[in-house]
Amino acid sequence: MSALKKYWAIAWISAKSNLAYVSEVWSRLFFLAVILYVFMCVWKATFANNPAGRFEGFTLNEIVWYLAFAEAIIMSSPRVTPLVDEDVRTGAIAVQLVRPLSYPLYRLASNFGEQIVRFATTFFAAAVIAVVLGGVPDNFATGLLFALIVLPFAFVLDFLGYLLVGLSAFWFEDTTGLALIYSRLTMIAGGMLLPLELFPENFRLVLKGLPFAYIVNGPAGLFVHPDLTVLGMVLVNQLVWIAVFSLLVAAVYRKALGRIALNGG
């Protein structure tokens, strides 16, 4: 079996197994509905105090759709860190090493399959809620196409960040805290709650220079404001950050392998 086929099969199995957990999906969608409703109330109150009816080019409806798309990305992010942490702690990673697979690529494929299913279900529900709350946005089809082009790279970048946190289990007693802080950075610095364009300018410049912006803000921003120049800029930044994170993962993983001690028995 060619290398690509192997990882494709892993992604496919992961996607199928994720579809089996219906109660988990409903719970996620219930929380999503609550969150979007809360956001809608907050932004309605905010827009009521702004006679111009726009914030940095965003209308209320665009904000709702931005938040729906961003929330779907964050809520579909699989919990890869605890899996890697468990593999390291239980020694299961040693079993993975004897398989004809690269461990990081195995995790990437599995993560990718799961995330696609989670995103599709979450975004479908988010879109239904957003239509009810604010109607269909302008440029829906173009926006969706542009966002879907950059979305796979956003998933890979998101995965690499969490994998790095998970691999820290080779050195730290517990990675839960680190994963929590990393996820909050992705939410806030990535622009899940507030488009980066609405941050004060000095903050915005810093945040646009970080990888989190290209996990959440890039795809969600393109969805509501599709623009070819921005599409190119987001893609370039995603590829650069994926290259940087891949090198980091390779270096950390190589160093981590040196710390594995196997005992017979």
Place this chain on the structure above:
Amino acid sequence: MWNKLFNYLGLAVAYFGFNFKAQLEYRTAFVSQSFAMFLNDCIWLVYFIMFFDRFNVLKGWHAEDVATLWAVTAAGFGIGHSLFGNSLGLARIIANGDLDGWLLYPRALLPHVVLGKMSASSFGDAIFGYVVYLVVVKPDLPHFLLFTALTCSVALLFLGFSVLTGSLSFFIGNGDSLSEGWRNALIAFSTYPMDLFDGKTKLLLLTIIPAAYVSGFPVEALRKLSLLHAAYSLLGALAVVATAAIVFHLGLRRYESGNMVAMRG
């Protein structure tokens, strides 16, 4: 009756001591999880203060009010689940048949089982709540005493709510995801001012998702130093606890043993 009550308070203190010592056995993990949650709450608070300041979401709401809202919610959640950590995982305990071991003790089942574990990250929430209230709001003695009383009331409500949602597992099988989703919805509504929501939503927040008693009434009580609002909060918490106890015991009649053979230390 009083003897029994004091007896259970003694049990709670003893369990807290044991649980705390157990957490300290994994000192690094405990400290890192508590600190990460503290940092996580700080990130959210800074974000929300910036958001309310920049967009003038609600007239008359200042940084101190946002800090009070977060302090009372976080401290209440933290105290509730530091002391009664098993309430967070009650749905899973029931679904897995893990109540078997607890049923063997000569103590009332519900208070005993929820006392059985401490949540390390909740400890960070509790510390955060008090630090923020003391440092950001800088209360006088009456405000601080009222804050302390209110955090105990909110802790009681979170305990009751976790038991209530966890007890769903008696009726629907594994209710772990639903329980978590419902609790997250309560937290989401509790971290925003009640004034943002309309009449129908407020009715929801007084009943199915009782956020009004977590942050709505407590924040008003602290802003106006109003014992009436504090009493509303306490009454709400007691109602949730009473409902939770009734639902748990109704559900217990349907409980089936997991027939699991396990060693308990």
